[in-house]
Amino acid sequence: MQKQIKRFKLRSISAMVASFLIAQAAWAVDPFTVRDIRVEGLQRVEPGTIFASLPFRVGETYNDDKGSSAIRALFGLGLFKDVRLEVSGDVLVVIVEERPTVADVDFVGTKEFDKEVLKKALRDIGLADGRPFDKALADRAEQELKRQYVNRSLYGAEVLTTVTPIERNRVNVTFSVIEGDIAKIKEIRVVGNKAFSESTLRGLFDLNTGSWLSWYTKSNQYSRVKLNADIETLRSYYLTRGYLEFKVDSTQVAISPNKQDISVTLNITEGERFTVSGVKLEGNFLEREEEFKSLVTIKPGDAYNADLVAQTVKAFTEYYGSFGFAFAKVDAKPEIDRVNNRVAFVLQGDPSRRAYVRRINIGGNNRTRDEVVRREFRQFEASWYDGDKIRLSRDRVDRLGYFTEVNIDTQEVPGTPDQVDLNLAVVEKPTGNLQLGAGFSSAEKLSFIFGFKQENAFGTGNYLGLEVNTGKFNRQFVLSTVDPYFTNDGISRTFDIYSRTSRPYDSQGGDYALKTTGGSVRFGVPFSEVDTVYFGVGLEQIDISGAVLPQVYRDYIRTFGAKSNTVPLTVGWSRDDRDSALVPSKGTFQRAYGDWGIAGDARFLRANYQVQKYIPLNKQFTIALNGEVGWGKGLNGQPFPVFKNSYSGGLGSVRGFEPGTLGPRDAQGNAIGGPKKITLNAEILAPFPGAGNDRTLRLFGFVDTGNVFGENDKYSLGDLRSSVGIGISWISPLGPLRLAIANPLSKKPTDRIQRLQFQIGTSF
Numbered sequence: 131m132q133k134q135i136k137r138f139k140l141r142s143i144s145a146m147v148a149s150f151l152i153a154q155a156a157w158a159v160d161p162f163t164v165r166d167i168r169v170e171g172l173q174r175v176e177p178g179t180i181f182a183s184l185p186f187r188v189g190e191t192y193n194d195d196k197g198s199s200a201i202r203a204l205f206g207l208g209l210f211k212d213v214r215l216e217v218s219g220d221v222l223v224v225i226v227e228e229r230p231t232v233a234d235v236d237f238v239g240t241k242e243f244d245k246e247v248l249k250k251a252l253r254d255i256g257l258a259d260g261r262p263f264d265k266a267l268a269d270r271a272e273q274e275l276k277r278q279y280v281n282r283s284l285y286g287a288e289v290l291t292t293v294t295p296i297e298r299n300r301v302n303v304t305f306s307v308i309e310g311d312i313a314k315i316k317e318i319r320v321v322g323n324k325a326f327s328e329s330t331l332r333g334l335f336d337l338n339t340g341s342w343l344s345w346y347t348k349s350n351q352y353s354r355v356k357l358n359a360d361i362e363t364l365r366s367y368y369l370t371r372g373y374l375e376f377k378v379d380s381t382q383v384a385i386s387p388n389k390q391d392i393s394v395t396l397n398i399t400e401g402e403r404f405t406v407s408g409v410k411l412e413g414n415f416l417e418r419e420e421e422f423k424s425l426v427t428i429k430p431g432d433a434y435n436a437d438l439v440a441q442t443v444k445a446f447t448e449y450y451g452s453f454g455f456a457f458a459k460v461d462a463k464p465e466i467d468r469v470n471n472r473v474a475f476v477l478q479g480d481p482s483r484r485a486y487v488r489r490i491n492i493g494g495n496n497r498t499r500d501e502v503v504r505r506e507f508r509q510f511e512a513s514w515y516d517g518d519k520i521r522l523s524r525d526r527v528d529r530l531g532y533f534t535e536v537n538i539d540t541q542e543v544p545g546t547p548d549q550v551d552l553n554l555a556v557v558e559k560p561t562g563n564l565q566l567g568a569g570f571s572s573a574e575k576l577s578f579i580f581g582f583k584q585e586n587a588f589g590t591g592n593y594l595g596l597e598v599n600t601g602k603f604n605r606q607f608v609l610s611t612v613d614p615y616f617t618n619d620g621i622s623r624t625f626d627i628y629s630r631t632s633r634p635y636d637s638q639g640g641d642y643a644l645k646t647t648g649g650s651v652r653f654g655v656p657f658s659e660v661d662t663v664y665f666g667v668g669l670e671q672i673d674i675s676g677a678v679l680p681q682v683y684r685d686y687i688r689t690f691g692a693k694s695n696t697v698p699l700t701v702g703w704s705r706d707d708r709d710s711a712l713v714p715s716k717g718t719f720q721r722a723y724g725d726w727g728i729a730g731d732a733r734f735l736r737a738n739y740q741v742q743k744y745i746p747l748n749k750q751f752t753i754a755l756n757g758e759v760g761w762g763k764g765l766n767g768q769p770f771p772v773f774k775n776s777y778s779g780g781l782g783s784v785r786g787f788e789p790g791t792l793g794p795r796d797a798q799g800n801a802i803g804g805p806k807k808i809t810l811n812a813e814i815l816a817p818f819p820g821a822g823n824d825r826t827l828r829l830f831g832f833v834d835t836g837n838v839f840g841e842n843d844k845y846s847l848g849d850l851r852s853s854v855g856i857g858i859s860w861i862s863p864l865g866p867l868r869l870a871i872a873n874p875l876s877k878k879p880t881d882r883i884q885r886l887q888f889q890i891g892t893s894f
Contacts, residue, residue: 161193165220173228173299175209180224183207192222200224209262229262233300239307242282248305251278263301268293275305283351286310286389315339315350316391320364322379322398325371334367334749335360337394341819346827352383352392361396368400372433374464374473375401404434407472413479416453422446422479434473442477450481451517456540456550457482485515488549494556498532502591503554505615506530508659515540515550522659527554532586534559591615605631614654622654624666632773642676642683644773652700664702664723671695672732672773680796686772696730696771713825713861714744715752725774733765736774736805754813754830762805763841770841775803778838779851779882781889783809785834786853786872788882793838799880806845809836818858826861832870852876855885 167188169180183203186196197215204213204226212227235252237245252258257271272289279287288308293301316339320331332338337360340350361378368376382395408430415422425445427438443460450458458481465474490511492503506526509519520538528536535557543549580598587594593612599605608628616623627649633642652666672694674683701724708717724737740758747753764770779801780789791801813832835852839845855872869888877883 159192159194159197159217161191162217162220164188164190164192164222167222167224169224169226171226171228174231175226175228179207179209180204180226184224192217208264228299229264230295230299230301232257232259232261232263232303233296234259234302236302236304237307238304239309242284242309243278248275248278251275257303263293263303265293268303271303272305275307279307279309281353283313283353283392284309284311285313285385285392311390312351313385313390313392314344315352315394316386317393319393319395320398321395323400325373325400325403326367331364331367334363352394357381357383357394364396364398366436369434369436372403372405372435373401374404374434374436374466375399377401402468402471404466404471404473406430406432406434406475407467407470408474409477410474411477411479413477414481415479416450416481422449425449426477428475439475446477446479448517448521450479451515451520453481454484454486454514454516455481456485456515456517483548485548485550487511487513487515488543488546488551490552490554492554492556494533495558497558497589498556498586498591499589502530502532502586502589503527503556505618505620509552520552524554526659527556530586530591532559532591533557616653620656622662624650624652624654626650626652626668642674642679645673645675646773647671647673650698650700660705660707661703664700666700668698668700669695670698670730672771674773680798680800680802682772682796682802686769689768690731690771694731694771696727696732696734699726699728700724708742708744713828714754715825716744716746718743727765727771732771733768734762734770734774735765736760736762736770738776738807750817752815754811754815756809756811756813758807758809758836760805760807760838770805772802775805776807776838777801777803778807778809778836780884781868781870781887783834784836784851784853785832785855785857785870785887786874786883786885787851787877788884789887791882792836792851794840794843795880804838804840804843806839806841806843807836808845808850810834815859828859829856830859831856832872834872850876851878851881 164186165188167181167184169177172180183200183206185199185203186192200215201213204210204224209229210226211229212225214225216223216225235249235257237248240248249258251274252271255267255270255274256264257267268291272291275289276287279285287310290306292304292306294304295301315337318332318335318337318339320328323331336349337352337356338349341347344350361381365376365378377399379397379399382393382397384393384395385391386393406428409426409428411419411422425442427441427445428435429438439462443462446460447458450460458479460480461478463476463478465476467473487509488511490504490507490509492500495503507523508526509516509523524536524538527533533556535555537555539553539555541551541553543551581596583593583595585593591614593610593614595608595610597606597608597610606628607630608626610624610626612622612624614620614622629645629647631643631645633644648668648670650666650668652664654662654664656662674687674692676683679687702722704719704721706717706719708714708719719742720740722737722739725734726736727734738758738760740756742757743755745753745755760776762770762774762776777790777793778784779787779792784792790803793804794802796802811832811834813830815828815830818827818829831854833852833854835850837850839849852875853872854875855870857868857870860867867888869886871886873885874881874883
């Protein structure tokens with residue numbers, strides 16, 4: 131096979147030399163008028179391709195210069211390995227030998243990549259089935275393959291290209307790969323540091339020398355992208371701690387001769403630590419100097435902080451924009467006193483000129499209707515440019531959840547210096563999903579989940595969803611539809627149809643179930659840009675069934691019957707500014723809701739409020755706090771309906787106790803829950819040992835306190851249960867997984883303890 135490849139190379143080189151010599155001979159002719167042009171040697175190339183490339187036509191004069199131009203043009207097509215021009219009287223004969231075409235591209239020995247991924251990478255550089263074969267192209271393909279392996283830290287990968295000629299002037303191209311082992315980082319060094327220890331600086335990096343969990347985090351596999359990110363993290367660490375003149379002098383990445391071990395060395399110069407001596411404003415600040423000064427976050431006497439400087443410049447620019455100055459410039463000029471290691475900043479402001487927004491252009495929304503995007507805008511056409519409203523508009527469009535990217539670009543209108551166009555560019559993402567999943571918990575065992583959601587049905591911005599859960603203790607069927615702009619003012623309308631069957635966690639006293647069937651309509655009224663209040667009304671039917679019922683349910687049936695109806699009014703409010711719904715590290719989530727049974731058999735009031743707060747201590751550690759309080763009361767002399775009770779115990783409330791077993795019990799000792807509830811949780815989230823800065827796998831310690839109380843009971847701190855423990859949080863393919871080991875601190879002899887608890891599909 132290797133001999134065939136060598137012969138193939140020699141024939142190609144010989145053909146090139148021969149074509150050059152023959153072309154030289156073809157040039158040495160006297161000019162003549164071309165009566166006809168013939169083409170010989172074509173197999174797959176159309177004759178028209180040849181004629182279109184020739185610098186002359188029938189009836190025109192042929193000379194040496196045109197002959198040389200013709201040969202260069204035909205070779206430039208990349209379709210031929212040999213081109214000759216021959217003259218027979220006044221007939222010009224073009225003789226070509228086509229390059230072979232690629233019949234098939236195959237890979238042998240590739241385990242790290244899917245073959246289709248590799249074929250696509252080679253197709254992008256021009257090597258694919260049906261295209262002309264070029265040895266230079268094959269060399270490029272070989273280098274591209276090696277580059278792909280280097281990106282995966284497989285520096286020892288070897289690629290051998292085999293070209294096999296087959297019938298009809300075609301070739302098969304095979305890349306044989308010996309992948310080798312992944313190169314691992316054996317050493318990371320920071321040289322030149324004085325203020326901070328090398329271990330402290332290395333702790334900032336996502337790259338490391340490996341641990342027992344490196345198979346999961348891959349943190350010891352070198353990546354140039356990751357290294358650049360770590361360098362920026364290092365630079366930010368110094369620049370936010372006073373080191374104004376910090377710089378990374380060089381980055382050295384060395385690989386061992388066997389291409390298995392990598393050493394990374396960063397040479398840095400810290401410079402001196404500077405403190406801020408003062409801040410002054412110069413330029414035109416629209417006679418609002420005091421307002422601009424209130425935006426300054428740089429404080430004299432503090433260490434220099436590049437982040438605060440950038441925040442101040444951004445705040446100034448945005449404040450200029452709120453008055454219509456779209457082209458404002460703000461420069462933070464440092465005045466460095468190296469003798470005393472102090473720096474003063476001069477904030478130079480130039481508002482430039484005020485501008486109107488002429489037109490708002492929307493692009494990239496191939497599926498989503500324009501009106502769905504435009505109704506989120508708070509900046510209007512033909513109005514003054516307002517930076518605050520533009521940013522708010524961009525955020526509102528982004529919060530729709532229909533796009534992966536939302537960018538607004540300000541473009542000057544040519545010839546009109548006081549007008550700008552806003553160009554909103556979006557990249558759509560699939561907004562519908564079909565969910566098939568399973569959950570497993572220590573309480574419910576195995577459950578299956580089916581869901582269909584379309585958040586942007588037919589590009590209208592409306593929501594359509596179906597959810598089915600087959601859990602042992604909680605089964606549900608829910609059909610929902612939401613029109614976010616039921617009115618032009620942004621009032622939303624939601625319809626829900628549902629059937630929920632709930633079995634208490636503790637059913638030792640009998641096999642019974644509470645089935646709730648009904649529907650509701652709810653309207654969401656925006657009271658501000660971030661607050662929405664919900665109002666709604668529903669109709670519910672409660673069906674209590676079972677052969678052996680606890681006394682509390684027999685009492686309810688004697689009062690209302692096995693089947694009862696109620697008409698609840700609902701009101702709710704929520705706000706969520708967390709940086710992530712799955713792995714939050716900062717921000718607050720709040721929600722409140724209330725039910726009022728105004729008609730039907732059961733009359734009651736119920737209210738609930740929950741708040742979660744995430745406080746970042748640093749890049750790796752986060753404090754998470756959760757508080758929830760619930761209250762309920764029966765009306766018109768009726769007891770609070772038992773099917774509206776809250777439960778406590780287990781994951782999501784007080785860990786270390788069996789799920790739903792805290793609070794009041796009936797005569798048989800079954801937990802029946804209660805309308806009053808208190809839950810307090812505190813967690814500190816830390817990196818899992820060996821996982822580095824990976825936030826999808828974390829270790830946490832916690833303290834829980836809480837309980838539920840009967841309708842006629844008072845909230846009592848003395849009756850609260852509490853526990854302490856540790857746990858693991860993992861964002862698994864099936865959803866958030868939490869495993870906790872808890873030790874109850876305050877408990878009663880009748881409490882049911884469960885120290886180890888886990889569940890898939892829950893958070894906090």
